[in-house]
Amino acid sequence: MRMIYMYFIPLTLIICIGLLCWSFYKNKASFWNGFLFLMTLFALTGNVMFFSLISNSKILHSVFLILTLLIMIVLTLIYALHAVLLIWNGIIVWRRENHSLANLLTLIIGVFLLIYPLLSFLFLRKLIPKPYNLMIEHFTEMSSFYIISIFLIFSLSVWICNFYRPKPDKDFIIVLGAGLLNGNEVSPLLASRIDRAIDFYQNQISVSGKHPLIICSGGQGGDEKIPEGVAMRDYVLQKGINPDDVVAEDKSVNTIQNFAFSKKTVDRYKLDPNNGIFVSNNYHIYRATAYANNAGMKISGIGSKTSGFFLPNAIIREFIAILMRHKLANLLVILLFVVIAVADKL
Structure with missing residues (x-):
């Protein structure tokens, strides 16, 4: 069984890299690029984890453990401080740019995320009776996972498309x-x-x-x-x-x-x-x-x-624009979540 995994796991990484390269070659600005890059990262992580576990090298074990801890610490800090970071960025944008609603996006989102736990407690635990509060909570969880997932893939796609280097033969x-x-x-x-x-x-x-x-x-x-x-x-x-x-x-x-x-x-x-x-x-x-x-x-x-201070706001604005371009598809997904949330709690 170990021999099968030793061939299968690296093959998965090679396939992901190949698909990513082909997708980028066909379309520099494709949502698939971000998705395939994310799959490549998962496959790479799986390869590193697998070969670290079957290896007898203490150095390799230590390197893998340190990298894992560093990644967990960074992700934990981002999760714990994301609202504060967004508010901080929103204040900087407010000071340096014109005071338009679009330039307040990170500030508004940061404030909302900061007070969301309190709102959730008041409405879902105190004001809204069962089973409706459970339906709303389930719907919120699914919607949040969906939005965060596609935002991550979108951000990776935006980053990847900037690797394009055109040939010096343009008209x-x-x-x-x-x-x-x-x-x-x-x-x-x-x-x-x-x-x-x-x-x-x-x-x-x-x-x-x-x-x-x-x-x-x-x-x-x-x-x-x-x-x-x-x-x-x-x-x-x-x-x-x-x-x-x-x-x-x-x-x-x-x-x-x-x-x-x-x-x-x-x-x-x-x-x-x-x-x-x-x-x-x-x-x-x-x-x-x-x-x-x-x-x-x-x-x-x-x-x-x-400018680095403006980039988070700009990415969020672009993401909202992309969501609106595909509003029918996103609306159908949201309606599906509503159906699942209601059916699951009835």
Whole structure:
């Protein structure tokens, strides 16, 4: 039996790695990438555990024990302090960013998680009679497990899609716009996107000699004096880029239109719509890839760095957007949980 496990367990890890590599090759921004990466971690853990147990090496046993303890300590601290960490992050975002509802997400979630045990005790133990309190409790447990699981897989998928390294042979680079400062100035966040595009542009020219077209995509918001695309193009030109290699798309008002109108520019210049890339912030690449594909461009994106303090808030916002894109499927899952909770406690 041990011999069977010695072949089967490593084979499981090899299969998971192979499926992950194939999935990433086919689609850089796929939910399956995060799931398969998680399965690969489980398979790797199983391999380490199995071979540590059957080994006679005391050093290997000690290393495995220390790693296990460290992982348990880290997970315990995260579980115990997650509400405090979210509140702390929310306060930082509140101080450094504008005071919009979207920027309050981590603060709101942190406060809710902090008071949830009290609310649960009051409502499920004191106010709501049996068996209804048990139904609600069972439904809450299933829903929480579902949300946490898909959020973990989503976060891994977002992280994985940023490992994409495009070949220096592209016809175009689409830079997705963001809000302007004082109505006409490129913000630091937007500048990071443009600089990332310029870095790729210059690297491609130095490697292959091919000049890609930089498409600065962004319309004019209600509080902006000029379109984002125009401000972005001016910024690019100030960096000494050939004016013939830069064009402004100044009609779009959201990411979907960014790609739809940029596709028209690509067609107008008679470029291959599947031989390009787009640039946005690293947290936005996953969702934006789907919009690019829907616009008729089978392209992937490269991400610019996002300030660490803003990343948790941004990831949660992206996650909510993904949930809303698949709201029917998620609604059916929630309804299934309701049925299970009611049937189980009747």
